Amino acid sequence: MPTMKAAVVGEVNAPWVLQDVPMPEARSHQVLVKIHACGVCYTDALLAQGVLSLRPFPMVLGHEGVGEVVAVGEGVTSRVVGDRVGLPITQRPCGRCAFCRERHPDSFVTANNCVAPVLTGVNVDGGQAEYIAVDAEGTVLLPDGLSYESAAPTVCAGYTVWAALRRADAKPGARVAVLGIGGVGHLGIQFAKAAGYHVIAMTRSPDKHELARRLGADDVVSDGAGLKAAGGADVLLHTAPTHGPAVDALKGLRPWGKLVLMGISAEATFPLPALAVTSHAFEIVGSAHNGPEYLAEALRMVARGQVTPMIEIFPKERVGEAYERLLTGRLRFRAVVTY
Structure with a gap:
């Protein structure tokens, strides 16, 4: 054999x-x-x-x-x-x-x-x-011209964050915060910028601030208070491996804003501040790839060089x-x- x-x-x-x-x-x-x-x-x-x-x-x-x-x-x-x-x-x-x-x-x-x-x-x-x-x-x-090496992470990580952004269905000119500048978040910044949004990167790592700006972030903040001071966000893409920073980031979510959960965490529960969710009419949105058309879109964007x-x-x-x-x-x- x-x-x-x-x-x-x-x-x-x-x-x-x-x-x-x-x-x-x-x-x-x-x-x-x-x-x-x-x-x-x-x-x-x-x-x-x-x-x-x-x-x-x-x-x-x-x-x-x-x-x-x-x-x-x-x-x-x-x-x-x-x-x-x-x-x-x-x-x-x-x-x-x-x-x-x-x-x-x-x-x-x-x-x-x-x-x-x-x-x-x-x-x-x-x-x-x-x-x-x-x-x-x-x-x-795969689109012509897209290298196998760049296509591989797009098949899951890129698919995940682009499908989440599409599911958020933000209005043109919306403010999108990306929490966590890691394997998914660094792509989230680029996809959100390529889609024409005002992008706020959220990271507690000072060494990632300059990188976040090179990736396309208009603002970089470290926590929910910083997000609020920067003008807040209409959409919060939660890409961090733990939920605590996302709960804190809700302090900077604007009224009627959307928190989008994606990926899989070892933490089984997400503790929500019920009063804030109710009084600001927040939406908590789950996102799970959402259909192959979004993968095709993500692959094309990477092939065009809009996301690397x-x-x-x-x-x-x-x-x-x-x-x-x-x-x-x-x-x-x-x-x-x-x-």
């Missing part, structure tokens, strides 16, 4: 180890993708640490894979050999449950409501490997180091592994 290299997580809290595993084949309605790059996401860490437990170990993670179609299975008409594709997390829904019968667009809402979804790198093996076989409809075509992911590139032989740097917070800002 042919083999390939893949990053295998053997057990809870184990390191990622590059080793030989069986090479998959494209079955009916699947394509075989030669992975060129795959991003490392914080959700990968939650899976590797057992915080999210959706299948047994060992496992191959990775839901930010991008590459080239090298074979197509029976019945595939939407993809051909040579297509450059990305592999978002929601590969396909079951198509039969009550939720699926309502015919919603595939998104992370589908992943959490379909009774048996196939989730790339979550409940089936993912893109931290040289090859992956996936449902053809679980791929997205800040990445550190690791060859597959250093995949364990990429994961370790994620855990220790030493990335600026996304790790991308090449295969």
Whole structure:
């Protein structure tokens, strides 16, 4: 049986180890993708640490894979050999449950409501490997000219923040605050600026102030009081890993403002100041990718150079180091592994 290299997580809290595993084949309605790059996401860490437990170990993670179609299975008409594709997390829904019968667009809402979804790198093996076989409809075509290295983090992190901004549905000229200047937040600043908003970056790290301005922030503040003094925000994009700073940031949210929660945190609850939410008519909005059209938009914006992911590139032989740097917070800002 042919083999390939893949990053295998053997057990809870184990390191990622590059080793030989069986090479998959494209079955009916699947394509075989030669992975060129795959991003490392914080959700990968939650899976590797057992915080999210959706299948047994060992496992191959990775839901930010991008590459080239090298074979197509029976019945595939939407993809051909040579297509450059990305592999978002929601590969396909079951198509039969009550939720699926309502015919919603595939998104992370589908992943959490379909009774048996196939989730790339979550409940089936993912893109931290040289090859992956996936449902053809679980791929997205990459724009011409977009590098695999820049496409990889856009498939999840860029998708997440752009879909959140679109879900906020802010008016032209609105003031958008981005809380947290990390793997998602540094993209949030750029997407919000590219969309024409007044952007306020929120960070407690003084060393990130100048970077936030280079990324496009019009103002940089450290907390809710600073946000209010700067004129407040109509939309607050919460990209920080913990919820405390977002609760504080509500002090600077303008009346009828929207707080948008995205991504996955290890903190299960969000403590809201009930009086402030009620008296200012705040909206608390959940955002979960929200449909593949937003991923296509995000990829086009990156391809046009309006948004540039800040990445550190690791060859597959250093995949364990990429994961370790994620855990220790030493990335600026996304790790991308090449295969």
